[in-house]
Amino acid sequence: METKRVPVKIEPKLALGLLGRAEFGRVAFVFNGSPTIRPLNHVVDDGRIIVFTRHTSAFAQAVMGEAGLRVAYQADEIDPHSRLGWSVLVSGTAANASDDRRAEQLGKKVQSWIDRPLDTVIAIDPLEVSGLRLTIGS
Amino acid sequence: METKRVPVKIEPKLALGLLGRAEFGRVAFVFNGSPTIRPLNHVVDDGRIIVFTRHTSAFAQAVMGEAGLRVAYQADEIDPHSRLGWSVLVSGTAANASDDRRAEQLGKKVQSWIDRPLDTVIAIDPLEVSGLRLTIGS
Numbered sequence: 001m002e003t004k005r006v007p008v009k010i011e012p013k014l015a016l017g018l019l020g021r022a023e024f025g026r027v028a029f030v031f032n033g034s035p036t037i038r039p040l041n042h043v044v045d046d047g048r049i050i051v052f053t054r055h056t057s058a059f060a061q062a063v064m065g066e067a068g069l070r071v072a073y074q075a076d077e078i079d080p081h082s083r084l085g086w087s088v089l090v091s092g093t094a095a096n097a098s099d100d101r102r103a104e105q106l107g108k109k110v111q112s113w114i115d116r117p118l119d120t121v122i123a124i125d126p127l128e129v130s131g132l133r134l135t136i137g138s
Numbered sequence: 139m140e141t142k143r144v145p146v147k148i149e150p151k152l153a154l155g156l157l158g159r160a161e162f163g164r165v166a167f168v169f170n171g172s173p174t175i176r177p178l179n180h181v182v183d184d185g186r187i188i189v190f191t192r193h194t195s196a197f198a199q200a201v202m203g204e205a206g207l208r209v210a211y212q213a214d215e216i217d218p219h220s221r222l223g224w225s226v227l228v229s230g231t232a233a234n235a236s237d238d239r240r241a242e243q244l245g246k247k248v249q250s251w252i253d254r255p256l257d258t259v260i261a262i263d264p265l266e267v268s269g270l271r272l273t274i275g276s
Contacts, residue, residue, distance in 0.1 A: 026212060028166035028173040035166040035173050037212040039225055074164060074175040087177055 005084060010131030015088045018075075018131060020044035025075030027051065027124075029094070031062045041110045041118075042073070049073055049090060049124040050103050052110050060096075060120045068093040073124055078134070088131040090124065097123035143222060148269030153226045156213075156269060158182035163213030165189065165262075167232070169200045179248045179256075180211070186263055187211055187228060188241050190248050190256040198234075198258045206231040211262055216272070226269040228262065235261035 010018065019025065024041045038059050040051045051073075053060050063069050071094045076087035097103040103121045110118070148156065157163065162179045176197050178189045189211075191198050201207050209232045214225035235241040241259045248256070 023218065024216070026164060026175065028175045028210070030168060030173055034208045034210070034229055035168055036210045036229060037164065037166045037175065037227060039212070039214060039216075070172045072166070072172070072174045074177070076177060078162070078177075080161065089175060091172055091174060 004137050005134045006137030008133045008135055010086065010088070010133050012126075012129035012131070015129050015131030016044055016047065016090075016126070018077075018086055019049065019073075019088045019090070022075040022077060025049075025073055027059060027094075028072040028074070029059060029062050029069060031058050042075075043106050043110060045102065045106055047126065049092075049126070050097065050106050051122050051124065052107050052118040053120050053122060054118055055120045057120070059122070063094050063096055063122050068095065070094075071124060084134050084136065086131060086133045088129070090126045091128045092124045092126040094122050094124050097121045142275050143272045144275030146271045146273055148224065148226070148271050150264075150267035150269070153267050153269030154182055154185065154228075154264070156215075156224055157187065157211075157226045157228070160213040160215060163187075163211055165197060165232075166210040166212070167197060167200050167207060169196050180213075181244050181248060183240070183244055186261050187230075188235065188244050189260050189262065190245050191258050191260060192256055193258045195258070197232075197260065201232050201234055201260050206233065208232075209262055222272050222274065224269060224271045226267070228264045229266045230262045230264040232260050232262045235259045 042051045073090040078085035180189045211228040216223035236259045
């Protein structure tokens with residue numbers, strides 16, 4: 001009997017929990033007519049994904065330019081050797097939350113993966129959350 | 139003197155080289171009017187990114203539905219502790235390459251991160267390649 005890596009669906013609530021344990025993920029959005037991706041730091045707070053960026057970034061500019069901008073947010077933890085782990089995908093809408101006191105406080109806890117001041121807080125409200133865990137089956 | 143993580147730009151050719159060393163990345167594209175992200179296995183061959191998927195996947199469907207579909211492809215290797223590493227971003231166009239003999243041969247070398255047969259080969263032709271390396275500076 002051969003051992004195989006088996007994909008198992010993760011419930012949305014659990015998937016958001018895994019996302020909350022990860023330090024960073026990647027946001028996809030349309031900018032100047034083309035899809036693009038940016039790595040970002042995030043925290044999950046009360047069902048929302050709070051990300052931190054600079055006002056000059058493409059992502060901040062896209063969010064400022066369109067209220068309720070459609071985005072996808074993805075994070076994974078896949079062991080490069082066993083290739084076991086999980087991947088979570090969220091689609092939702094993004095809005096500037098820099099004036100949101102709670103979001104601003106969360107921002108103080110986050111360290112950028114680049115040592116640059118992060119002056120813009122963006123909240124992503126999930127419309128759909130899906131997750132996949134890769135485990136060993138037979 | 140404080141040590142800081144410093145972002146250093148990577149030249150496009152070198153960035154594609156780093157991408158070629160990575161086993162998988164993430165593609166962003168617009169599907170049913172919304173941006174989305176999928177993790178994928180890839181190889182870099184002669185300046186093109188060759189990815190492998192199934193004909194039933196959202197990505198395959200989006201590519202079949204639109205010739206020269208605009209996509210972004212991203213991969214990174216960031217150490218979760220030191221937060222040092224690199225990130226590469228490619229924007230380009232995607233096309234079905236399942237009939238491309240060279241691409242098909244490359245596909246045989248690639249192992250899916252899920253044990254499912256990958257019957258569709260897609261080639262991404264880069265229009266723009268950018269990369270960032272995070273090193274220790276002062």
